[in-house]
Amino acid sequence: MEGVSSGPIDGSSLPLAKWRSEFSKAFQYYLDRxxxxxxxxxxxxxxxxxxYFLRVYYLxxxxxxxxxxGIYLLNLLIGFLSPKVDPELEVMDGLSLPTKGSDEFKPFIRRLPEFKFWYSITKAFCIALVMTFFSMFDVPVFWPILLCYWIVLFILxxxxxxLHMIKYKYIPFSIGKQKYTGKKYSTGSSSLSRD
Known part of the structure; x- marks a missing residue:
C-alpha cells in the first residue's frame, strides 16, 4: 500500500499548489515584518x-x-477593549483584574490583541472593497435607517x-497611565543640607 495516493494526481494541480505555498510563505514573511x-x-x-468610503460614495x-x-468592526472593537478574562463570566485562580485597591496589580491583557485587531480590520475592508465590484451585493435599502440603527447600536x-470598565477598574489604553522606570539615584551634589 505504499506509494498509493488517495486521489488522482493532476499535472496542473502541482504547479498551483506550489505557487500557493510560495505565495503563502511570502505573505507570512511580509506580515511578520x-x-x-x-x-x-x-x-x-x-x-x-x-x-472604500470614496468608492461607496461615488457609486x-x-x-x-x-x-x-460596521457591525463587524464594532464586534472587533469590543474584543479589543475587553479583557481576556472577563471577571463577570469566569472565576479564575487569581488571574482576573483587581477589583479592590488592596488587590495585586495585574496587567490588562486584551481579548483581541492589537495586531489581530488591525489584521481583521484590514481584511474586512479588503473584502468589502472587492464586494463593491459585484452588483449582486448592491441591495437597495434606505440607508438613513441603517445609519441610525448602527449609531444606536454603537452607543448602547x-x-x-x-460601565464594565468602570465597574472592574481597568483602562485598555496606556495613555495617561503611570510608568515605572525604577529607582533614580541622586548624585552627591543634590544631597547638600539646607542652611
Whole structure:
C-alpha cells in the first residue's frame, strides 16, 4: 500500500499548489515584518478605508455591505477593549483584574490583541472593497435607517463596555497611565543640607 495516493494526481494541480505555498510563505514573511510598524500599518488601513468610503460614495450604493462592515468592526472593537478574562463570566485562580485597591496589580491583557485587531480590520475592508465590484451585493435599502440603527447600536454597546470598565477598574489604553522606570539615584551634589 505504499506509494498509493488517495486521489488522482493532476499535472496542473502541482504547479498551483506550489505557487500557493510560495505565495503563502511570502505573505507570512511580509506580515511578520510589518508587526513592529504599527503606525505604518494603521495608516495603510486608514488609506484603504478612505478608498472604500470614496468608492461607496461615488457609486451611491452598497450600503448593506457598509452596514455589515460596521457591525463587524464594532464586534472587533469590543474584543479589543475587553479583557481576556472577563471577571463577570469566569472565576479564575487569581488571574482576573483587581477589583479592590488592596488587590495585586495585574496587567490588562486584551481579548483581541492589537495586531489581530488591525489584521481583521484590514481584511474586512479588503473584502468589502472587492464586494463593491459585484452588483449582486448592491441591495437597495434606505440607508438613513441603517445609519441610525448602527449609531444606536454603537452607543448602547459602548455604554455597556464603559460601565464594565468602570465597574472592574481597568483602562485598555496606556495613555495617561503611570510608568515605572525604577529607582533614580541622586548624585552627591543634590544631597547638600539646607542652611
Amino acid at each position: 510589518s508587526t513592529p510598524h504599527s503606525v505604518g500599518r494603521w495608516l495603510g488601513t486608514a488609506g484603504l478605508a478612505l478608498i 451611491q450604493g452598497f450600503y448593506i455591505v457598509t452596514y455589515g462592515l 454597546t459602548m455604554k455597556r463596555q464603559i
